Amino acid sequence: MSEAIDRPHPTPRDYILIAVILFAITAAEVAVTYVDALDSARAPMLIVMSAAKFLLVVGWYMHLRFDRPAYRNLFLIGLVLTPVLFGAVLLSFGLLIGN
Amino acid sequence: MAVLDHTEHAGHPDLGNVRKIAMWAFLGSECLFFGTLISTFLLYHNTTGDGPTAKEIFSIPFTSVSSFVLLMSSLTMVLAHHAAGRKDWRQMRVWLLATAGLGLVFLSGQAYEFTTFVHEGLTVTTSPFGSAFFVLTSFHGGHVAIGVLMLLATTFMSFGGKLHEGQGMNVELVGLYWHFVDIVWIVIFTVVYLLQV
Numbered sequence: 001m002s003e004a005i006d007r008p009h010p011t012p013r014d015y016i017l018i019a020v021i022l023f024a025i026t027a028a029e030v031a032v033t034y035v036d037a038l039d040s041a042r043a044p045m046l047i048v049m050s051a052a053k054f055l056l057v058v059g060w061y062m063h064l065r066f067d068r069p070a071y072r073n074l075f076l077i078g079l080v081l082t083p084v085l086f087g088a089v090l091l092s093f094g095l096l097i098g099n
Numbered sequence: 100m101a102v103l104d105h106t107e108h109a110g111h112p113d114l115g116n117v118r119k120i121a122m123w124a125f126l127g128s129e130c131l132f133f134g135t136l137i138s139t140f141l142l143y144h145n146t147t148g149d150g151p152t153a154k155e156i157f158s159i160p161f162t163s164v165s166s167f168v169l170l171m172s173s174l175t176m177v178l179a180h181h182a183a184g185r186k187d188w189r190q191m192r193v194w195l196l197a198t199a200g201l202g203l204v205f206l207s208g209q210a211y212e213f214t215t216f217v218h219e220g221l222t223v224t225t226s227p228f229g230s231a232f233f234v235l236t237s238f239h240g241g242h243v244a245i246g247v248l249m250l251l252a253t254t255f256m257s258f259g260g261k262l263h264e265g266q267g268m269n270v271e272l273v274g275l276y277w278h279f280v281d282i283v284w285i286v287i288f289t290v291v292y293l294l295q296v
């Protein structure tokens with residue numbers, strides 16, 4: 001199995017910094033929900049912010065940035081298949097419900 | 100978490116890594132499990148029948164606090180793991196208990212939210228929206244509850260001195276599960292709550 005990626009590991013200070021960023025993004029998400037002027041841009045903004053939070057937790061707290069690529073690949077299989085599943089379910093059942 | 104990887108002994112498989120591979124494979128499969136539930140919710144989120152809509156019953160400020168609590172539990176979890184890496188068992192137990200406590204706060208919030216929704220006329224049988232919402236969030240809540248039990252079991256096993264050799268890896272595996280529960284909530288919070296109001 002391939003070895004862990006040689007990057008300096010995060011310290012508690014890094015973890016706290018990530019938590020502050022996660023908090024700030026969550027606050028921004030909630031704020032975006034209440035700003036009427038952002039109506040048309042709301043969905044893409046929320047999706048981008050949610051993806052940023054997801055990547056921060058997976059990369060830093062779950063250490064996927066620093067760990068063996070094999071773990072990342074295993075997780076990626078599920079992660080890549082999920083939107084495929086999304087598409088298949090929404091398309092097939094959506095069409096059925098539409099009919 | 101490579102800091103805690105066990106070294107391979109001559110002639111013996113590295114069980115630490117085998118367990119970690121199994122956990123990552125399990126989490127990959129869980130992505131598909133929650134993906135199915137979320138896509139079902141998206142399919143039925145507009146089919147509210149005579150029942151209340153998401154806009155009418157969701158309380159974004161309340162759910163935002165719950166989300167914050169779960170995010171902070173990921174911080175305490177990673178600090179527990181860091182303490183285990185330094186073999187500082189006392190600190191590790193403190194952070195594990197803090198994580199379990201935050202998990203219980205999140206579950207209490209979910210119980211309160213469900214009770215409020217039922218009083219306002221949204222039950223699992225009210226509409227396809229209600230069914231999809233309760234099934235998705237209940238399964239997530241169930242995962243949080245299992246995580247809390249795992250955290251408490253790890254803490255009490257540590258008190259009993261039963262974990263010494265494999266403790267780092269046990270904490271790491273529980274941590275991976277806990278962080279996964281957190282990332283699922285990150286998606287649910289956006290897709291189920293914020294995008295529906």
